[in-house]
Amino acid sequence: MRFDVSFVVLLIAENISFGIWILVELSFMDLFRSYMDQDPGDVAVYKGIIYLPWSFKIIYGIITDNLPIFGLKRKPYLIFFGIVQFFALGSLYVFEFDSPMAVVLVLMLASLS
Numbered sequence: 462m463r464f465d466v467s468f469v470v471l472l473i474a475e476n477i478s479f480g481i482w483i484l485v486e487l488s489f490m491d492l493f494r495s496y497m498d499q500d501p502g503d504v505a506v507y508k509g510i511i512y513l514p515w516s517f518k519i520i521y522g523i524i525t526d527n528l529p530i531f532g533l534k535r536k537p538y539l540i541f542f543g544i545v546q547f548f549a550l551g552s553l554y555v556f557e558f559d560s561p562m563a564v565v566l567v568l569m570l571a572s573l574s
Contacts (some may be wrong), residue, residue: 471539478546485550489568497561507565514573542574549574 464472486508493499493507529536549571558564 462562478543485568489564492564493561497564499561503561507561510565511568514569528540546571546574 489511489520490504490508493504494501499507523533549567553564555565558567
């Protein structure tokens with residue numbers, strides 16, 4: 462079975478993104494516990510809020526399938542939300558957030574994308 466080159470490139474990009482997200486998850490768990498002195502129960506609530514956008518991913522699929530941008534179905538969405546995720550995670554590196562909820566909202570935006 463042969464795969465199209467664009468499929469293989471997207472598969473590799475998706476797996477790299479997933480691997481990076483695992484590192485982000487380990488980092489924010491350490492940030493909340495060690496540096497922001499949050500209780501394990503609070504960290505679990507924050508993690509649930511961060512992953513909340515994944516509950517609606519069926520809606521994202523319907524939107525990308527039915528609302529093409531420039532005649533393309535998924536590629537513009539992948540590019541746009543890749544850029545959004547880059548800036549959301551980059552802002553965590555550049556800025557120092559004192560509030561756990563600010564970090565949660567930025568990570569929720571990254572999870573959405």
